[in-house]
Amino acid sequence: MAEHKEEPVAESMMDKISDKFHGGDSSSSSSDSDDEKKGSAAGVKAKIYRLFGREKPxxxxxGGGKPADLVLWRNxxxxxxxxxxxxxxxLLFEVMEYHLLTLVGHCLILSLATLFLYSNVCIFIHKSPPNIPEVKIPEDMTVNIALSLRHEINRGFFTLRETGHGRDLKKFLIVCWLSLQFGND
Structure with missing residues (x-):
C-alpha cells in the first residue's frame, strides 16, 4: 500500500522535471485560464529578448543608480x-613616474599661490578679500601627544638596551630575523 502512494508522487515529479526541460506547463486548467485573463502584459514580458538569456537588464x-549609469555611459x-x-x-603615476607626496606638495603650493594672487587682485577690483579662518592647535592636546610619543620611544630604547645586554636570547633572535626580512626588501 505504501508503494502505491509513492508511485504517483514520483511520476508527478518526473512530469514536472520533464516539463521544465521541454518548456511545457503542467499546471491545472484553472491557472491556464488565469494566464489568459492577464492579457497581453504577460505576452509582452515573455517577448523581451535579452542577450545570454538574462532575466534582469x-x-x-x-546595481542601478548613478554607478550603473556611469558604467553604461548613459551620461x-x-x-x-x-x-x-x-x-x-x-599617466602621472605610471608613465611619468610622479609620486603622490610630490603631487600633494605641488597642489598645496599651487593653491597657496592662487590664494595669494586672488587676495592681491581683490584690492584692485574692489572686492573683499577671502576670509581665511585662523587655525590653532590646543596646547594640552599637543603636550599629551608628545608625552605618549616620548613614552613609546623610551620603551623602544629600553627593549634595545635589554637585547644588547644579552639577557634575552629570544628577543635577540627575533630582532635579527626581522632585520634580515626587512633588509632584503
Whole structure:
C-alpha cells in the first residue's frame, strides 16, 4: 500500500522535471485560464529578448543608480570626465613616474599661490578679500601627544638596551630575523 502512494508522487515529479526541460506547463486548467485573463502584459514580458538569456537588464545587474549609469555611459559627459581623470592619473603615476607626496606638495603650493594672487587682485577690483579662518592647535592636546610619543620611544630604547645586554636570547633572535626580512626588501 505504501508503494502505491509513492508511485504517483514520483511520476508527478518526473512530469514536472520533464516539463521544465521541454518548456511545457503542467499546471491545472484553472491557472491556464488565469494566464489568459492577464492579457497581453504577460505576452509582452515573455517577448523581451535579452542577450545570454538574462532575466534582469544590465542596469539592474550593475546595481542601478548613478554607478550603473556611469558604467553604461548613459551620461556621456560624466563618463568621459571619469575616463579622462583616470587616464591623467595613470599617466602621472605610471608613465611619468610622479609620486603622490610630490603631487600633494605641488597642489598645496599651487593653491597657496592662487590664494595669494586672488587676495592681491581683490584690492584692485574692489572686492573683499577671502576670509581665511585662523587655525590653532590646543596646547594640552599637543603636550599629551608628545608625552605618549616620548613614552613609546623610551620603551623602544629600553627593549634595545635589554637585547644588547644579552639577557634575552629570544628577543635577540627575533630582532635579527626581522632585520634580515626587512633588509632584503
Amino acid at each position: 544590465v542596469h539592474a545587474v550593475l 556621456k559627459k560624466v563618463s568621459g570626465g571619469v575616463l579622462a581623470g583616470a587616464t591623467a592619473i595613470w
